[in-house]
Amino acid sequence: xxxxxxxxxxxxxxxxxxxxxxxxxxxxxxxxxxxxxxxxxxxxxxxxxxxxxxxxxxxxxxxxxxxxxxxxxxxxxxxxxxxxxxxxxxxxxxxxxxxxxxxxxxxxxxxxxxx
Amino acid sequence: xxxxxxxxxxxxxxxxxxxxxxxxxxxxxxxxxxxxxxxxxxxxxxxxxxxxxxxxxxxxxxxxxxxxxxxxxxxxxxxxxxxxxxxxxxxxxxxxxxxxxxxxxxxxxx
Numbered sequence: 029x030x031x032x033x034x035x036x037x038x039x040x041x042x043x044x045x046x047x048x049x050x051x052x053x054x055x056x057x058x059x060x061x062x063x064x065x066x067x068x069x070x071x072x073x074x075x076x077x078x079x080x081x082x083x084x085x086x087x088x089x090x091x092x093x094x095x096x097x098x099x100x101x102x103x104x105x106x107x108x109x110x111x112x113x114x115x116x117x118x119x120x121x122x123x124x125x126x127x128x129x130x131x132x133x134x135x136x137x138x139x140x141x142x143x
Numbered sequence: 144x145x146x147x148x149x150x151x152x153x154x155x156x157x158x159x160x161x162x163x164x165x166x167x168x169x170x171x172x173x174x175x176x177x178x179x180x181x182x183x184x185x186x187x188x189x190x191x192x193x194x195x196x197x198x199x200x201x202x203x204x205x206x207x208x209x210x211x212x213x214x215x216x217x218x219x220x221x222x223x224x225x226x227x228x229x230x231x232x233x234x235x236x237x238x239x240x241x242x243x244x245x246x247x248x249x250x251x252x253x
Contacts, residue, residue, distance in 0.1 A: 063242065065188075072145055073180070073188065073231050075242040089241050123187055127178070127233075127242060130199040133187040 032062075032124050032134035039140045040114045047110040048137045050124030057105035058082040060126040064098065064109050065133075068120040078127075079107060114141045146171060147232055147245035154251040155222045163248045165215045165232030171243055175235045177215040179208055182229045191230070192217065219250070227252045 035049040050062060063078040077088035079098040086098050097110045107124060119141045125133040148166045155161040165177065176195045180188035190199050195215065196208040205220045215234075219226055232245035 065244075072247040073233070073244040074145075075233075075244060077241070087240065090239070130190055130193060132189065136187050 031132065032126070034122075034124060034134040034137045037138040037140070039142070041143055042114055042116055042141060044114050045110070045112050046114055046139065047108050048122060048139065050107045050109075050134050052105040052107075057100075058102060060128050062098075062100070062107040063125050063127045064096075064107075065123045065125060066092075066120045067123065067136075076109070076122075081107065114139075116141050116143075145246045146236060146239070146243040147234065149230075149232060149245040149248045151246070152249040152251065154253050155219075156253045157222055157224060159222045160218060160220045161222055161250060162219075163217045163230050163232075163250070165217070165245045167213050167215070167234060167243075169213055170238035171213075171234040171236040172210060172215050173213040174237050177208065177210055178233045179206075179217045180231045180233065182231065188231060222252055224252045226250060 031053040033051045033053055038046055040046045058081045061078040061080050064076040066074045066076050075089055076092045077098055079086045079100055081100045084100055099108045121136045121138050123133050123136045153161055179192040181191045182188040191202055191206055192198060192208040195210045207218045209216050215232055227250055230248045236243045
């Protein structure tokens with residue numbers, strides 16, 4: 029079964045940079061957009077944006093544009109979500125998913141930002 | 144920040160039918176299909192219904208969906224204890240040019 033496998037939990041300090049990943053274990057990486065979703069503790073789901081792996085075209089939610097960067101490395105079928113300057117409010121679970129398919133989401137990456 | 148509004152919680156006894164509602168606007172539910180996700184504590188969301196009323200392989204047929212105007216609903220018939228979870232609606236929003244999720248509904252089986 030095709031799977032999206034995310035990198036492990038991360039702890040960072042305010043102002044630090046951080047990158048988390050989402051690797052496709054199948055053979056369809058470039059076929060569908062990869063979406064990133066945030067879930068803050070005890071809260072609902074928020075669409076952050078998406079990236080087309082075939083050409084790296086991105087589409088961000090206004091709520092996240094300018095604060096995060098989406099990218100891909102096609103050679104290793106991996107998508108990335110990156111922060112250049114973390115804030116305490118970035119503490120959340122982050123999921124990657126291919127929303128245009130019925131495939132399972134990634135298992136999630138917990139990011140904790142604390143001084 | 145959620146654009147789609149859901150009742151925060153609902154409950155039912157085993158065997159009962161419960162319905163979850165999702166209210167949006169013309170630019171999202173009014174113009175596009177709706178997806179529903181089921182999420183258990185500590186787990187990633189799982190697609191429950193797509194294109195408003197289609198079930199992915201493995202989803203029981205007691206889950207059904209519908210849409211009318213700018214609102215959508217998810218019905219669970221024959222409620223079972225394993226249905227206790229959070230449920231999220233979602234749709235593409237043409238005005239925002241992005242995907243929007245509902246506020247989420249917690250279903251409790253009494």
